[in-house]
Amino acid sequence: MLTPTHRAVVLESRVENVDRAETAAEEFAAAAGFDEPERHRIAMAVREITVNAITHGNRCEAGKKVTIDFSVSPQELVIQIRDQGEGFDASGLPDPLAPDNLLRQSGRGIFLARAFMDDVQLLSNANGTEVRMSKHRPGNV
Amino acid sequence: MVKINCRRVDGVTVVDVVGRITLGDGSTLLRDTIRGLIAAGDKQILVNLGEVGYIDSSGLGELVSAFTAVRAEGGDLKLLHLTRKVHDLLQITKLYTVFDIHDDEAQAISSYEVRHAH
Numbered sequence: 001m002l003t004p005t006h007r008a009v010v011l012e013s014r015v016e017n018v019d020r021a022e023t024a025a026e027e028f029a030a031a032a033g034f035d036e037p038e039r040h041r042i043a044m045a046v047r048e049i050t051v052n053a054i055t056h057g058n059r060c061e062a063g064k065k066v067t068i069d070f071s072v073s074p075q076e077l078v079i080q081i082r083d084q085g086e087g088f089d090a091s092g093l094p095d096p097l098a099p100d101n102l103l104r105q106s107g108r109g110i111f112l113a114r115a116f117m118d119d120v121q122l123l124s125n126a127n128g129t130e131v132r133m134s135k136h137r138p139g140n141v
Numbered sequence: 142m143v144k145i146n147c148r149r150v151d152g153v154t155v156v157d158v159v160g161r162i163t164l165g166d167g168s169t170l171l172r173d174t175i176r177g178l179i180a181a182g183d184k185q186i187l188v189n190l191g192e193v194g195y196i197d198s199s200g201l202g203e204l205v206s207a208f209t210a211v212r213a214e215g216g217d218l219k220l221l222h223l224t225r226k227v228h229d230l231l232q233i234t235k236l237y238t239v240f241d242i243h244d245d246e247a248q249a250i251s252s253y254e255v256r257h258a259h
Contacts, residue, residue: 015165040226048198051164097235103209105202108234112198115233 004031009068011050013058013083021050021068025079028070032077033138041116042077042135048109049081049131057083057129076118078134087124143167143193145174153253154183155221155246159192162200171200175207175218184216185253189246191222196230208240217241221249 009024011017025046029039050066058064064084071078094101096108110131114120117133124130143160156174161167178186188204190196196204204220211218219241223231231237243249 018164044197047163051197051199102235102239103205105206106198108198108201112230112233 004028005072007070009070011054011066011068013054013060013062013064013066015051015054015060017066018047018050018054021066021081022047024068024070028072029077032072034077034135035138038135038138042079045113045116045120045133046079046081048113049133052109053081053083053085053129053131056088057085059085072137074137075140076134076136078132080130080132082128082130084128087126087129090122090124090129143170145170147174147178150187150246151250151253153185153187153250154178155187155189155250157189157192161195161197162193162203163195163197164199168199168203171203171207175210179210179214179216184211184214186211186216186218187221187243187246187249187253188218189221190224190227194224194226196227201230201234201236205236205239217253219243219249219252221246 007024007028009021011020022043025043026039029042034042046068050068053066054060058066067082069080093110094107096104096111101107113133117135119134121132122129143158143162143166146157148155148157158171162171175186208218221243223242231240241252243252
């Protein structure tokens with residue numbers, strides 16, 4: 001069976017849809033040949049960024065969508081998550097590992113995505129935020 | 142879906158959590174449980190995560206919030222039986238340095254007694 005090379009998922013801005021994003025990531029990563037621990041990390045990265053897109057980006061506003069594009073090449077898996085919010089200053093993100101921030105209740109989502117993926121790029125402007133994450137496929141380190 | 146059960150062992154409340162601690166029901170139930178214990182005067186709390194295979198950043202935030210809330214009331218909140226994924230998550234986020242983490246329930250319980258004795 002051929003491995004699908006692309007999948008798009010469009011979600012309404014409701015928190016309960018985060019599970020759908022996570023499941024889609026698990027399925028796509030499995031088809032791309034990632035083992036269970038890596039699938040878990042990829043799915044968690046997608047979950048965290050999707051939570052941000054729904055709650056911080058789109059502020060759970062009805063009518064605003066979150067779009068997730070999964071694609072795979074022989075070398076890598078690429079996931080792009082876009083919201084329709086007002087954007088934010090990505091350079092101003094606090095370091096969750098700083099001693100003063102360790103006991104903060106929030107602020108670990110993007111950090112975890114960066115820990116679990118090979119590369120995470122944020123592009124944010126007044127039209128929304130796009131997060132592009134990639135991970136080398138097994139055997140393509 | 143998450144299930145939480147509380148039991149008393151030698152003055153310590155052991156909170157057995159089964160399932161996922163994630164944004165929504167899991168985090169909310171944990172928050173409500175800990176707040177209920179604090180309100181009832183139970184401030185020596187051991188959270189058993191042996192049946193928790195998944196915690197997201199929201200769940201981590203709830204654990205941190207529970208820890209600071211219990212400490213603010215003069216109590217202590219420790220963790221028991223981390224699964225591999227949760228252990229890795231606490232290491233990545235450096236929260237391993239914040240929580241007192243145990244692999245043995247009896248030793249964990251007695252660690253509260255030692256603290257009281259001093």
